[in-house]
Amino acid sequence: MPWAEEATPLAALATSRVGDDRLQAASINRGPRLMTLTPDADLYLRGAATLVASWRAYARGSVGAALMRLDGVSAAVFPSDPERAVYNNALLDRDLGRTERAAAVDAMEAAYDSAGVDRYAAWVHESDEGMRTELSARGYAIDESTRAMGMALADISLALPEVELGPLAWAEYLEYLRIAGAPAGLLRGADPSAFQILAAQLAGETVATAIAFDHDGDCGVFNMSTLEAARRQGLATSLTARHVHDAIERGCLTASLQATAMAERVYAAVGFRDLGRILEYAKVTQGAVDRVPTAAPDRRPATVTEVLLVSGSLRADSVNSTALRTAAALAGDGIRSGRRARLHPRVRRLAAGVLQEPARLDGRWR
Numbered sequence: 550m551p552w553a554e555e556a557t558p559l560a561a562l563a564t565s566r567v568g569d570d571r572l573q574a575a576s577i578n579r580g581p582r583l584m585t586l587t588p589d590a591d592l593y594l595r596g597a598a599t600l601v602a603s604w605r606a607y608a609r610g611s612v613g614a615a616l617m618r619l620d621g622v623s624a625a626v627f628p629s630d631p632e633r634a635v636y637n638n639a640l641l642d643r644d645l646g647r648t649e650r651a652a653a654v655d656a657m658e659a660a661y662d663s664a665g666v667d668r669y670a671a672w673v674h675e676s677d678e679g680m681r682t683e684l685s686a687r688g689y690a691i692d693e694s695t696r697a698m699g700m701a702l703a704d705i706s707l708a709l710p711e712v713e714l715g716p717l718a719w720a721e722y723l724e725y726l727r728i729a730g731a732p733a734g735l736l737r738g739a740d741p742s743a744f745q746i747l748a749a750q751l752a753g754e755t756v757a758t759a760i761a762f763d764h765d766g767d768c769g770v771f772n773m774s775t776l777e778a779a780r781r782q783g784l785a786t787s788l789t790a791r792h793v794h795d796a797i798e799r800g801c802l803t804a805s806l807q808a809t810a811m812a813e814r815v816y817a818a819v820g821f822r823d824l825g826r827i828l829e830y831a832k833v834t835q836g837a838v839d840r841v842p843t844a845a846p847d848r849r850p851a852t853v854t855e856v857l858l859v860s861g862s863l864r865a866d867s868v869n870s871t872a873l874r875t876a877a878a879l880a881g882d883g884i885r886s887g888r889r890a891r892l893h894p895r896v897r898r899l900a901a902g903v904l905q906e907p908a909r910l911d912g913r914w915r
Contacts, residue, residue, distance in 0.1 A: 592699030596805025610738030621653025631732035637669035698821035710787035768796035
């Protein structure tokens with residue numbers, strides 16, 4: 550897969566150096582003072598910078614992709630499959646003023662519109678009430694969330710694991726991703742030298758992997774997954790501990806990641822601290838909202854994915870099996886105001902068991 554220059558597909562939008570400088574400044578290597586006294590705000594900013602830098606690395610290996618650093622937002626724009634289904638995400642700066650918030654969202658929408666991308670996620674820290682209000686007013690709703698976590702590497706809680714772990718060739722890693730349920734060909738064009746890959750094997754088969762990506766002294770841990778047959782054996786904990794120990798050897802001072810709810814305890818055991826939830830907003834079309842009953846006040850709100858699946862507005866083969874099963878539960882149990890929602894026939898067939906879930910994904914390929 551040919552590599553693409555970062556701003557080629559969006560040349561009409563001038564890339565702002567202001568956002569770039571702000572992210573760079575947030576993640577400066579500040580020497581020994583970063584150790585156990587590292588404040589949460591600093592850890593968050595360093596992790597955010599690493600996350601955005603990882604998107605840039607992925608973009609270099611995806612046709613037409615670009616990382617757009619704009620005022621108030623960093624937008625990863627992936628117009629081509631398979632990365633289009635995973636990495637169209639924008640990280641919005643925290644605590645902007647009212648005018649700056651509106652401008653940041655305008656810039657984000659223009660970037661994706663210019664590339665012909667109509668499905669993307671706007672990432673916002675849960676504490677940023679102003680940005681959350683801005684997005685809600687524009688028709689966005691929370692689709693998913695993860696928890697930002699970070700640590701000073703002096704705070705590592707676990708010794709090197711006794712589990713035998715080792716590196717994995719890039720081709721073998723891509724094959725593992727395919728088996729684990731990632732979109733076919735994901736990261737095929739990425740530069741393997743940008744990442745550190747660790748894998749656990751049982752009986753000669755790779756059963757768990759995670760990658761690390763270093764940026765300005767911070768080690769980001771991404772794409773943690775374990776095949777179902779190998780779960781509950783501590784492999785995710787071992788992979789995380791080994792990655793952070795190796796990061797110390799490479800000269801990193803901090804580490805960062807975004808955790809799903811099921812993985813938070815794993816990372817906390819290694820020494821990662823809770824830095825708050827990252828809310829992923831997506832735009833819901835009015836038609837989709839109109840066709841789905843409103844959630845009852847005492848029930849959890851449905852995610853955007855669930856709404857679109859139930860309404861038939863989203864292709865069933867474009868989302869993971871967990872979302873399909875959730876949609877099936879919504880229809881079967883009637884938890885929306887006590888009414889039974891109707892499932893699109895294709896979603897019903899897949900949710901009934903045609904689509905299996907071979908891997909539990911802690912990092913969701915991000």
